[in-house]
Amino acid sequence: MHRHIETLQQLSNKPERLIIGLMSGTSLDGLDVALCKIHGDGLQSKVELLEFTTVAYDDTYRRLIRDIFSRRDVDLQQVCLLNPWIGTLHGEMILDCLKTWQRQPQEIDLIASHGQTIFHAPKSLHGVTAMPNATLQIGDGDHVAVKTGIITISDFRQKHIAAGGEGAPLAVYGDFLIFADNQENRVMLNMGGIANFTFLPASLDAQAVFSTDVGTGNTLMDAYVQKHFTPKTYDADAAIARAGKINPALLGALKAHDFFTQGFPKTTGPELFNLDYLARAQVASHTQQLSHEDVMATLNRFSADMIVDALNRCAGALGEYHLYGSGGGVHNPLLMDNIRSQIPQVKVHSTSELGINPDAKEAVLFALLANECVAGGKAQFGNAREGIPSVTMGKISFPD
Numbered sequence: 001m002h003r004h005i006e007t008l009q010q011l012s013n014k015p016e017r018l019i020i021g022l023m024s025g026t027s028l029d030g031l032d033v034a035l036c037k038i039h040g041d042g043l044q045s046k047v048e049l050l051e052f053t054t055v056a057y058d059d060t061y062r063r064l065i066r067d068i069f070s071r072r073d074v075d076l077q078q079v080c081l082l083n084p085w086i087g088t089l090h091g092e093m094i095l096d097c098l099k100t101w102q103r104q105p106q107e108i109d110l111i112a113s114h115g116q117t118i119f120h121a122p123k124s125l126h127g128v129t130a131m132p133n134a135t136l137q138i139g140d141g142d143h144v145a146v147k148t149g150i151i152t153i154s155d156f157r158q159k160h161i162a163a164g165g166e167g168a169p170l171a172v173y174g175d176f177l178i179f180a181d182n183q184e185n186r187v188m189l190n191m192g193g194i195a196n197f198t199f200l201p202a203s204l205d206a207q208a209v210f211s212t213d214v215g216t217g218n219t220l221m222d223a224y225v226q227k228h229f230t231p232k233t234y235d236a237d238a239a240i241a242r243a244g245k246i247n248p249a250l251l252g253a254l255k256a257h258d259f260f261t262q263g264f265p266k267t268t269g270p271e272l273f274n275l276d277y278l279a280r281a282q283v284a285s286h287t288q289q290l291s292h293e294d295v296m297a298t299l300n301r302f303s304a305d306m307i308v309d310a311l312n313r314c315a316g317a318l319g320e321y322h323l324y325g326s327g328g329g330v331h332n333p334l335l336m337d338n339i340r341s342q343i344p345q346v347k348v349h350s351t352s353e354l355g356i357n358p359d360a361k362e363a364v365l366f367a368l369l370a371n372e373c374v375a376g377g378k379a380q381f382g383n384a385r386e387g388i389p390s391v392t393m394g395k396i397s398f399p400d
């Protein structure tokens, strides 16, 4: 037997595994690195988050990715070059984290690498009937494995698409395993660049669990700040949005898109929600002259309203529920106020109350998916129903 296959077999029999989960999202703020101790698998999984860091990307990384990110007219050579380059860079970042945490690479059982999404094209976006749902993450896993010497599991989204999903949101798989609770209905709301939520019924009925993207989290606000408030990259503590007033005409125009009337589950990205989207809404609502502050106040409210709208549209299925927030959006106080004030009946918490740092949740999710890949595969998510197929995700890369 190949020694790495033997290692995998031993790993799968261990009571607990040390897994580094990585997430690099649409905000391009940095690489989230979560060192997790995962005990067991499937619905018996228990996660202890031992360490968490976001390694900030420098301007070069941001510029190189922005040149190709969610754009249809890219230099294909650059995409090809960035694929191994990002893999190696992420590997180096992990080695730096391990040094800081005073850990040796040999102690780590697995790396779970999401890679960098550069284009996400569900059918609802590309509209080409003969073509499937599609998504592309770069930062190849072989390069992460060779750089770190650690077996790496990567490219989780392709299996989901192959089995009938849109390649996202995958949050449902991890959320169900570690946050489902038989005492309360829970909604796990993540607000990164894009906002999504997972519904976890107290019945623990896998058929009733679902997950969906709902629209923008921070992506439009970030893009607007980066364009008009350089060198700021986001609206820290909503200082800019708080100085402005919501413009109802622009808000209405932002909401007037078919994406919001489509049923759930659905996925989206900055391929749809970008500055062109905003510009079209400004033209349609004759609001091109608005102050930057008013635009920001309106964008903030837009994210909140579409999150609340999606929650309310699902309200029949949700019943009474507790909302647990995660992702960078929980640090935007105006966004949180705009959500809370519209659903006063709902108790709003942070995932930190469930033992997981809200900034780390998505990286932890990928560690759980890697754990399932080597040791699980038994949890059922509703028998391949649309959007949540019961499949094992990820590709395995050996370090040599």
Ligand SMILES: Nc1ncnc2c1ncn2[C@@H]1O[C@H](COP(=O)(O)OP(=O)(O)OP(=O)(O)O)[C@@H](O)[C@H]1O
Pocket (backbone or CB within 6 Å): 023, 024, 025, 026, 027, 028, 029, 191, 192, 193, 194, 195, 217, 218, 222, 233, 234, 235, 236, 237, 238, 326, 327, 328, 329, 331, 332, 333, 362
């Ligand atoms: N103090 C703060 N005030 C306002 N916004 C904040 C603050 N801290 C973080 N954010 C927002 O959170 C964003 C980062 O969120 P996060 O890291 O969850 O995104 P991501 O993982 O890249 O996104 P996605 O998961 O959708 O791809 C920042 O770009 C910013 O908009």
Ligand SMILES: CC(=O)N[C@H]1[C@@H]2OC[C@@H](O2)[C@@H](O)[C@@H]1O[C@H](C)C(=O)O
Pocket (backbone or CB within 6 Å): 025, 026, 117, 120, 135, 167, 168, 169, 170, 171, 172, 192, 193, 194, 195, 196, 213, 267, 268, 269, 362
């Ligand atoms: C294609 C892609 O990278 N999508 C991300 C993005 O960020 C949030 C939202 O859009 C979600 O659908 C997804 O990530 C999380 C981790 C998910 O799959 O659950």
